[in-house]
Amino acid sequence: MGEYGNNVIIYDTESFLIQHQIQVNNIVKSFKFSNNNRDLLVITKDCKVRFYSLMRFEGIFLREIANCHRGGINGIDVSMNSGYLLTGGEDSMVKIWDYEAQKTVPYYFQSFIGHTYPLTQIIFNPRNNNQIISVSERDG
Numbered sequence: 001m002g003e004y005g006n007n008v009i010i011y012d013t014e015s016f017l018i019q020h021q022i023q024v025n026n027i028v029k030s031f032k033f034s035n036n037n038r039d040l041l042v043i044t045k046d047c048k049v050r051f052y053s054l055m056r057f058e059g060i061f062l063r064e065i066a067n068c069h070r071g072g073i074n075g076i077d078v079s080m081n082s083g084y085l086l087t088g089g090e091d092s093m094v095k096i097w098d099y100e101a102q103k104t105v106p107y108y109f110q111s112f113i114g115h116t117y118p119l120t121q122i123i124f125n126p127r128n129n130n131q132i133i134s135v136s137e138r139d140g
Contacts, residue, residue, distance in 0.1 A: 008042060010054070022052050022059035029072070034099075035082045043073045049087065068109075069093060075122035079129040086132055088119030094134050 005028045010020040020040075027045035034041060040059065042050045048066045052059040071090025078085055078099065085097040094112040115136040125131035 008040065008052075008059075010040075020054055020057055020059055024050065030076065032076050032078060034078050035080055041076055041078070041085070043076055045072075047072055047089075049073065049076065049085070065097070068095060068097075071118070074119050075134075077123045077132075079124045080126060081129055084124070084129065086122055086124055088122035088134055090118040092116060092118055092136065094119065094122060094132065096132070 006024050006026060008020075008022040008024060008028060008031060009018055010022075011017065012019050022040070022042075024042055024044060026048070028042055029045055030043040032041045033039070038054055039062070040052045040054055042052065044050060047069060048064045049068060050064045051062040053062055068087055069089030069091045070093075073087055073089045075088040076086065083099055085099050087095045087097065092113070092115040094115075095109045096112075097109040112134075115134065117137040119134055119136050121133075121135040123133050125133065
């Protein structure tokens with residue numbers, strides 16, 4: 001990650017060997033493993049969420065969601081049952097996406113408003129897929 005961080009490298013912590021090396025072709029801002037441990041979700045500087053399968057060493061590009069927020073994407077999470085994707089962004093919006101329906105167009109999502117400032121963190125409650133926590137920069 002960083003100014004020239006176009007690659008994602010996944011290491012095995014026991015052997016210290018590279019398990020996966022993925023060429024993203026854009027600056028990587030953040031990433032998240034899916035809960036099925038087969039997919040990697042990558043947030044890029046050009047405001048996309050890219051999905052990669054970890055079935056091969058170099059990763060297999062599956063799909064992407066472009067323009068999911070006006071401005072940057074600041075947070076991402078996947079529900080424990082891997083049914084939903086959660087995103088939060090510079091536009092102060094929280095969006096919940098149907099993880100499986102993203103494989104087709106149009107994308108299915110629900111937007112939530114309530115924050116005044118850009119979101120900084122967003123997660124599902126690990127014990128309850130029906131609850132999310134979102135944090136904004138300066139909301140009281």
